[in-house]
Amino acid sequence: MNTPKKCIIVDDEPAAHYVLVNYINQNPQLELTHQCYNAIETLNVLRNNAVDLMFLDIDMPEISGLELLQTLKIIPRTILTTAYSEFALESYEYGVIDYLLKPIYYPRFVKSIERFLALDPVEKPTSAGGSISVKVDSVIVELSTEDIFYAQSYGNYVKIFTSDKSYLASITTNQLESLLPQDHFVRVHKSYIVAVAKIAQVERENIILNNEKIPIGITYKRNLSRFLS
Template sequence: MKKTKCLIVDDEPAAHYVLQNYIKQNPQLELVHQCYNGIEALNYLRSNSVDLMFLDIDMPEITGLELLATLPDPPTTILTTAYSEFALKSYDFGVFDYLLKPIFLPRFIKSVERFLASQKVETASDICSSFLVKVDGAMVEIDFQDVLFAQSYGNYVKIFCFKKIYVASITTSELESLLNTNNFMRIHKSYIVAIDKIKSFDKNNILIGEETIPIGITYKRALSDKLKSE
C-alpha cells in the first residue's frame, strides 16, 4: 500500500505533537518532514514533494496563506489554526480543509478520510475497503464488508461485525460520514445498517444476523425506496 507523504508546518511544538500522534495512528499516512516556519517549508518544498501538508496560518516571517501564495504548485493542504476568521479567506487558496484548534481526533480522521477517498493513488477498491476508528485508545482498521450494523452507545458507538463487536470512540453521525453510503444507511436515530446484510424486513423492523433492529418512523420511506432499488 502506497502511503500518503505528509508535511507539518507550524511554529508551535505542541501542535506538532498532536498532529504527529494522529498521523502515526493512521497506517495510510507517513510523516516525512516537519517545519517550524514558512521559510523552512518553502526551502523544503523546492526540492521535495509531499502529498498532504498540514499548515498553520499564523506564523512569524510569512503566514501560511502567504506561503501558499508563494508556492507555484502547493501540495494538497489542510489548514490548522486557532483563528476561525480565516476560514472563508483560506478557501480562496484552494485548500482542501480547515481544522480549528484544538484539533480533535474524530475531526482529523474525517478530513483525512475525505482526502484519501479523493485520491487516485490506489484502486477504488483499496481506497474504500476499510475505515479507521478509535477503540480503547488505539486506532483500529475495520473492513466495510465485515460490518453488520452500528448502534449508538452513549458517547460511543458499538460496531457489530461478523466475529467481533467494537466499542468505538466516535459519534453515530461521525461514523455515518465514514461509511460508504451506497451500502450503509441510517434507519433509526440509534442505528446504521449494512443494506446487503439485511435478511428480512417488515414495516417496523429489519433482521440482520440474529438481531432484530427497529426502523425509525422518519426513516421508513427512505429505507423502503432503497430496498426496492437494490
C-alpha cells in the same frame, strides 16, 4: 497495500507538532516525512521533496500560512490547522481540503484525512505548444491557449472561460498560471488570470474583457502596469 501518503507539518508551535505527530502515527495511510517551523523551511522541503499532504498553520511569524500559499506555484493538498476561524472563507480560495480548528480532536482529524484520501490522485496537468491539458469531470480536455479569455478560482477548481464555453477544471489557480504562457497571460487578482490580448479596457479597479468586469487586486496592480507598459 497502498503506499502511505507523504505528509509534512508546518507550524511554529511545538505543542501543535506533538498533537499532529501523534495523530499521523495512528494512521497507516500517512507517512510523516518532515516537520517545519516556518515558511522558509517549508519552501526548502517542497523544493526538494515530493509531498502529498501539508498540514499548515495560518498564524506564523514573518510569513503566515496564507502568504506561504500565495508564493507557491504548485500547492500540495493542504489541510489548514489554526485557532482562528475568521480566515476560513479566504483559505478556500487557495484550494485547501479542510480547515481544522485548534484544539484539534482526533475524530475531526480522521474525518479530514478521509476527505483527503477520497480525492482523485494529484495529476500534474500538462502544456504543449499553444494548448494546455486539464482535467474536467474526470476527463482530460485539451484547450487552445488562444481561445482562453480568463480563468477564475472556484475553491478546489478553476473555471476557464473560452470563446464559446467555460470549463470547470480540477486544478489550482497557481498550477494553471504556471502552465499558461507568461508573455500572453497575467495574474490580475488572486482569483483571476486574464489573456492580455483579450483585454478591451483597463479601469482604475477593473479590467473589461469579453463583456465581463474583472477586479484588479491591490497587490497585482504594479505587475499589470509593467506588463501593459
